[in-house]
Amino acid sequence: MSFSCISNAYNLNSLLFQYAQKADLSSQTKKESAGYLIVFTRADLDRMKIKSLKELINYIPLLRYNENACGLSDVAYAPYQFNTLNPLIIYINDREILAPFSGNGFQLLGQMDLSYIDHIEVYMGIPSYEVGFDTATMVIKMYTKKGYRENATIGGAYGGSYGTFDTYFYQANTNNDYSYLLYLNHRKLNRKKIKRQSAIYDKTYSLSRNKETYDFYGEIENKNYRLELQADAGNMDNFIGKSWDMSVNKNNTDFYYLYGGIYYTSDDKSLKASLNYSYDFSNNIQDSDSPLGFIPVRVSSPFSDSYYTYLFKYNRMNVDLEEQMSDLKLLKTFKIKKDTLIVGARARYKKFVFTKQELGNKTIDVNIPGGSYNTEYVLSAYIENHYSFNPKNMFIIAAKTDRYFENGGVDNMYLYSGRIGYIFNNNTWTFKTFVFFGGLPPSPYVLYYQKLLSKDSVSPQKAASISGELIYRYDNSALSLMGSSSCYRNSIYFDGKKYENFSKKEKLNNISLTYTYNFDPLNSITFNGWIYYLDGKQFYKFYGGYVTLFNSVGRFDLYNSVSYRDGYANKPAFNLNSTVTYHASRNLTLYLKGNNLLNRAITTDYYRINPLNGKKTVLNDVSVFDRTVWLGLEYKF
Amino acid sequence: MKKIIIIITFLFISLSFSFALTLQDIKVKIVVTIAHALVKSKNVKVDLNDKNFLYGINGKKGDVVFVKNCKKADIIITDSIKYIQKNCRNKLIFVTNYRAYKTTPNAVGALFWQKGRPVIIFNKKVIRKKHINLPDQFKQYED
Numbered sequence: 165m166s167f168s169c170i171s172n173a174y175n176l177n178s179l180l181f182q183y184a185q186k187a188d189l190s191s192q193t194k195k196e197s198a199g200y201l202i203v204f205t206r207a208d209l210d211r212m213k214i215k216s217l218k219e220l221i222n223y224i225p226l227l228r229y230n231e232n233a234c235g236l237s238d239v240a241y242a243p244y245q246f247n248t249l250n251p252l253i254i255y256i257n258d259r260e261i262l263a264p265f266s267g268n269g270f271q272l273l274g275q276m277d278l279s280y281i282d283h284i285e286v287y288m289g290i291p292s293y294e295v296g297f298d299t300a301t302m303v304i305k306m307y308t309k310k311g312y313r314e315n316a317t318i319g320g321a322y323g324g325s326y327g328t329f330d331t332y333f334y335q336a337n338t339n340n341d342y343s344y345l346l347y348l349n350h351r352k353l354n355r356k357k358i359k360r361q362s363a364i365y366d367k368t369y370s371l372s373r374n375k376e377t378y379d380f381y382g383e384i385e386n387k388n389y390r391l392e393l394q395a396d397a398g399n400m401d402n403f404i405g406k407s408w409d410m411s412v413n414k415n416n417t418d419f420y421y422l423y424g425g426i427y428y429t430s431d432d433k434s435l436k437a438s439l440n441y442s443y444d445f446s447n448n449i450q451d452s453d454s455p456l457g458f459i460p461v462r463v464s465s466p467f468s469d470s471y472y473t474y475l476f477k478y479n480r481m482n483v484d485l486e487e488q489m490s491d492l493k494l495l496k497t498f499k500i501k502k503d504t505l506i507v508g509a510r511a512r513y514k515k516f517v518f519t520k521q522e523l524g525n526k527t528i529d530v531n532i533p534g535g536s537y538n539t540e541y542v543l544s545a546y547i548e549n550h551y552s553f554n555p556k557n558m559f560i561i562a563a564k565t566d567r568y569f570e571n572g573g574v575d576n577m578y579l580y581s582g583r584i585g586y587i588f589n590n591n592t593w594t595f596k597t598f599v600f601f602g603g604l605p606p607s608p609y610v611l612y613y614q615k616l617l618s619k620d621s622v623s624p625q626k627a628a629s630i631s632g633e634l635i636y637r638y639d640n641s642a643l644s645l646m647g648s649s650s651c652y653r654n655s656i657y658f659d660g661k662k663y664e665n666f667s668k669k670e671k672l673n674n675i676s677l678t679y680t681y682n683f684d685p686l687n688s689i690t691f692n693g694w695i696y697y698l699d700g701k702q703f704y705k706f707y708g709g710y711v712t713l714f715n716s717v718g719r720f721d722l723y724n725s726v727s728y729r730d731g732y733a734n735k736p737a738f739n740l741n742s743t744v745t746y747h748a749s750r751n752l753t754l755y756l757k758g759n760n761l762l763n764r765a766i767t768t769d770y771y772r773i774n775p776l777n778g779k780k781t782v783l784n785d786v787s788v789f790d791r792t793v794w795l796g797l798e799y800k801f
Numbered sequence: 802m803k804k805i806i807i808i809i810t811f812l813f814i815s816l817s818f819s820f821a822l823t824l825q826d827i828k829v830k831i832v833v834t835i836a837h838a839l840v841k842s843k844n845v846k847v848d849l850n851d852k853n854f855l856y857g858i859n860g861k862k863g864d865v866v867f868v869k870n871c872k873k874a875d876i877i878i879t880d881s882i883k884y885i886q887k888n889c890r891n892k893l894i895f896v897t898n899y900r901a902y903k904t905t906p907n908a909v910g911a912l913f914w915q916k917g918r919p920v921i922i923f924n925k926k927v928i929r930k931k932h933i934n935l936p937d938q939f940k941q942y943e944d
Contacts, residue, residue, distance in 0.1 A: 176921065176939070179831050183919045186824040206917040282917055313914045315899040339900065750920075800916060 181207065181716075182685045190283045193307055197550060197558060197587055199291030200596065200633045200646050204284040211714055211721045213743045213757050213796070215322070215330070217254070217304070218274045218789075222727035222739055223710055224286055225646070225676035225694040227252075227302070230768050231788045234415075235355070235373030235403035237274020242732075243771050250607065253300035256281075257308055257392065259425055259440055260296065264487045264514035264540075267607025272421075276396070279320065279332045280347040280381050282309045289631040289648055290600040292583065293546040293564050297493070297510050299581055299604055308383055308392075311336040311343025322757070322796025326354035342386040349379040356790045358403075360783060362411050365453045369412055371783075372401035388430055394423040402448065406481070408774045409781040411453035419446040434497040441490045447520075451480045458775070459523065477776075478524030488515040504550040512542040516608060537572030537612050548583075560585035560598075566605070574611050575621050579603035594635040601628045606656055610663055618662035625665075626653040640682040647675040657701050660773070670700025686716035696731075706731040721745040729766045739765035739789055751800040758793045765789035828855050831912065832878065833865045835921070838939045839893055839909060840875045848874035850884055854897045854912075882908075893931065909933070910942075 188205040195201075202224065204214075214220055218237050221229035230241040239252055254261045254269040261269035287295050287303040296303045314336030323329035334347040355373040362369060377398035384391050397420040405415040425440040450456055455477040491512040498505040517538045521527065546564035553559070561584050568577035581602020588595040603624040606614075614622055631648030652670040656663055676694035683689070693709035710727035723743040730736040740762045745755040759765075767785040774781075822830070832855065836845040843864055848871045849855050855878075858867045868874050871889035879885055880897045882905045893909045896902050902911035902922065909931065910923040922944040928935060935943070 176831070176834055176942070179827060179834065180919050180921065182822065183824070183827050183831060184917075186822075186827055187919070189917075210917070309917060313917050315913060315915045318916065 178685050185685070188283060189307060189310065189313060190285060193283075193305070194285050195287075195292065195294060196589075197292070197560060197585070198295045199287040199303075199598070200289045200631070202286040202288070204286075206283050208714075209278075209281070209283065211723045211743070211745065212725075212741075213723070213745065213755055214278060215757075215794075216275050216278060217270070217306075219741070219759065220284065222741070223692075223712065223725070224288075224302075224304075225678070225692060225708065226288070226674050226696050226706075228706055228708065228729050228732075228734070229766060229788060231373070231403075232271075233404040233406075233770055233772075235375075235401065236271040238268070238271055241768070243769050251301040253296055253298055253303050255296060255303065255305045257306075257390075258427060258436075258438060258493075259392065259423070260298065262489065263444070264489045264608065265485065265516035265612070266609045275353060275375060276377060277330060277332060277349045277351050277379060278306070279349060280308055280334060280345065281306045282313070283307050288646070289598060289633075290583070290627075290629055292560075293508060293548060293562055294495075294506055297508070297544050297546070297564075299564075299602060308381070309334070309336055309345055309347075311345055311385075312338040314345070317801040318798060319801065320796065320798035322755075322794045324794035325790065325792035326356060328352060328354045328792070328794065342384060344384040345382065347379070347381040349377070351379075352376045356787070358783070358786055360410055362409065362453070364409060365411050367411070367453070369410065371403050371410070371412060373403050375400040385427075388428060390427040390429070392423070392425045392427070394421070396421040402450070404770055404772070404783070405448075405450045405452070406456040407450070407452035407454055408456070408772050409454040409779070410770070410772060410783055412450070413453065414449060414451040417446050417448045419444065434499070436493075436495040438493045439491075440493075442488070444487045445484070447482070447484050449480075449482050453479065454774075455479055456481055457523070476524065476526065478526070480522075480524055482520065482522040483518060484520035486515075486517050486519050489513065502552045504552075506548040506550075507546070508548075509545045510542070512544070514540040514542070514608065516612075537570065537574045537608075537615050539571045540608055541569040543567045543569075556588060556590050558587040558589075560587070564602070566603075568605055570608075570611065572615065574615055577603075577605055577624055579605060579624055592637055594637075595633070597630070597632040599628075599630050602626070606663075610656060614663045620662065622656050622663045623654045623665050625655055627651070642678075642680045644678045645675070646678075647673075649673045652700065655700055660775075666701050668700070670698070672699075673697045687714060689713050704732040719747045721747070734766055734768070735785070737764055737766040738762055753798045755796050755798075756793070757796065760787070760789040760791045761793075763787075763791040765791075825855065825858075829858060829862055831921075833863055835895060835910070835912070836865050836876055838923075838936055839895075839933055841934075842875070845876065846874045848877045848889075850877055850879035851897045853880065854878070876909075893933075 184207050185205060190203045190205055194203055218229055221227050227239050230238055232238040232241045240250060250268045252270050254273055261273055263272055285305045290301055291303050317335040319333045321331045330351040332349040336345040353375045358371040360369045360371060375398060377396060380395045382393040399416060399418045402415040402417055404410050405412060421444040423442040425438060427438040429436050456479060458477045491510055493510045495508045515538060544566045546562060548562035551559045563582045566579040570576055583598060583600050585598040603626050605624045606622055610622060627650060629648055629650035633644060633646040635642060635644045650672040655666040655670045657666055674696040678692040680688060680690045690712045696706040698704055707730040708728055710725055712725040715722040725741050727739045739760050741759050742761060743755060743757045745753060747753050765787055767787050770783040770786060772781045832847060836847050844866050846866045846868045848868050849858055860867060871877050871886055874892060876893045876895055877885055877889060878895045878897060881901050894907060896905055896908045896911045899913040902908055902913060907927055908924060909927045912919060912921050921942050923935060923942050925943045
């Protein structure tokens with residue numbers, strides 16, 4: 165390396181940016197051997213001004229952002245198909261974000277503020293158990309800001325379209341022994357209201373997806389211990405909810421969430437341990453001109469298991485749900501010459517109780533079928549071995565077992581899975597391939613309603629998958645080709661009356677190509693395109709991709725991106741997002757951010773079927789990304 | 802024409818290598834840039850006194866010489882003044898964390914992390930006191 169002629173001419177800002185990228189916290193947390201990895205660094209998130217996880221889905225191949233009938237983020241949502249399998253598991257640091265009943269964390273986090281998040285790692289292709297105990301086709305790991313990287317007290321606010329307003333404050337500092345982060349946020353997220361004219365009631369209904377949240381996150385850590393605390397509270401309008409013909413007068417949920425966790429890490433002992441506890445409460449009140457549901461009476465006969473009658477219909481419901489989750493995790497690593505052996509174990513407890521169920525003018529107790537099911541214990545253990553033939557070649561083999569103990573007459577589940585992988589890596593080429601086989605459990609939500617709806621039980625889904633990725637790096641560019649072929653048995657679907665296991669194989673194939681060119685350290689462009697085929701209960705293809713451009717000019721950072729989604733029931737959709745950031749001084753940053761500027765982002769359809777007369781009510785082409793412009797500022801005190 | 806091809810090839814190779822830098826290379830480049838901004842002499846002598854920041858850099862890198870003796874150094878790079886011999890504390894001291902910068906009034910500058918980004922600051926008072934004439938492009942980093 166020669167410094168002589170150009171040393172004085174080094175652009176210090178450019179060097180600092182390269183330093184930030186190379187020393188990003190993700191370089192300490194990412195696990196290249198765990199799967200197919202996409203990293204959104206702190207610098208990326210800062211320049212994009214990502215304000216919620218849903219925005220990021222546009223830049224994750226093979227995912228299509230969607231929202232369910234309650235206005236909650238749900239990548240697996242399909243009209244009139246109840247939750248079956250959640251393909252996405254989300255972590256904050258090492259904590260899995262999960263609603264114990266629905267089994268879905270993205271619904272909780274998808275539209276909440278991310279100002280306390282430093283960087284995000286996306287692991288695709290059923291990643292290693294080291295990343296997450298629960299098997300998922302994709303894991304998103306969000307890492308919080310660290311005091312030793314912040315050394316600052318920050319206040320920020322932004323607002324704009326539809327009256328959205330968000331304020332946040334965080335302080336993060338360190339001394340030689342410990343560092344801490346304290347974060348507060350208030351978000352009033354106002355969404356476009358969807359108007360619906362009802363011929364039956366001769367009335368226009370305004371369907372709302374607004375949300376207001378208050379969040380606190382605190383973290384303190386020293387060399388070995390980290391304590392995490394979180395408290396969230398808020399209320400949200402739940403859009404269509406359960407209304408049979410979308411004639412919603414009121415649908416609102418109040419909620420709060422409390423969490424505490426302690427983590428122990430010892431590099432000397434190669435040991436990690438953690439203990440977590442979370443509690444959440446929600447109260448949902450729905451009022452509709454059409455019925456919201458009915459209490460069925462199951463009539464058994466030797467020939468079928470269907471409903472022939474019902475006790476009563478109801479137009480109003482007031483339901484309280486309390487959930488608790490606690491887990492204890494241990495992870496020990498042994499290094500013996502070229503072998504790295506990782507052994508992990510977890511015990512988890514989930515409790516979900518409907519403490520109040522007022523349906524119409526009746527109060528339902530837990531004696532309804534399925535109502536006594538409210539607890540799940542899960543014991544999991546895995547072993548994973550990484551064998552490095554040499555610094556360029558690694559072989560991985562792993563096995564895991566899960567025991568699900570259910571109460572209330574729901575069958576226990578015993579699941580096994582395995583994973584084999586090979587990785588080649590040199591300065592120019594990286595090749596990864598993984599084979600996975602194993603079972604995927606249904607969520608307590610499915611088990612609860614199946615117990616309510618049918619005497620038949622559903623079996624866990626079984627999956628087998630082979631996948632690979634080839635990365636070629638040259639000069640200032642990188643080209644990545646990734647693909648997988650999977651086969652599912654016992655896929656769970658809702659047949660209109662109850663859940664069923666699909667008797668045939670379901671095949672899923674996908675391929676994704678990504679190319680990045682760095683003009684210089686501050687300016688880059690990325691192209692991505694992907695195709696996703698599903699051949700099973702339904703046959704459909706999704707297409708997607710994006711072009712993203714990062715630029716820095718003087719005190720301005722510019723971010724522009726167009727993402728594309730097409731296929732299945734969606735019209736071709738283009739989502740143009742742009743952010744202009746102006747660094748007015750060392751302490752003050754101003755920015756203008758536009759989402760869905762073309763107003764052609766992905767839309768979705770909703771429909772409801774009256775279960776008593778079969779009448780279908782349809783609401784088509786509802787945009788899940790509003791066209792918004794937000795103006796914001798951030799100040800360092 | 803040949804010259805143009807050689808220049809283009811040189812520029813292309815320079816640009817290509819710029820992205821293949823290791824973290825250590827980038828840190829060395831930052832130190833070299835800072836050293837030249839603070840001391841105008843041709844062979845600036847730098848004593849690296851923070852093993853967590855940079856380790857094992859010896860000898861000459863361009864116009865900067867890395868020395869192991871603080872008495873011979875023009876600039877001392879450290880994470881705390883308490884690690885510097887008393888008779889060296891009148892030299893130019895550049896610190897590598899925010900806390901050291903706040904507690905070391907005679908530090909000429911600092912490189913530390915703030916808001917998740919590396920930040921460079923030159924202490925205006927010390928710069929004046931030591932009669933250092935920072936190049937214009939570095940004025941933006943004055944505190």
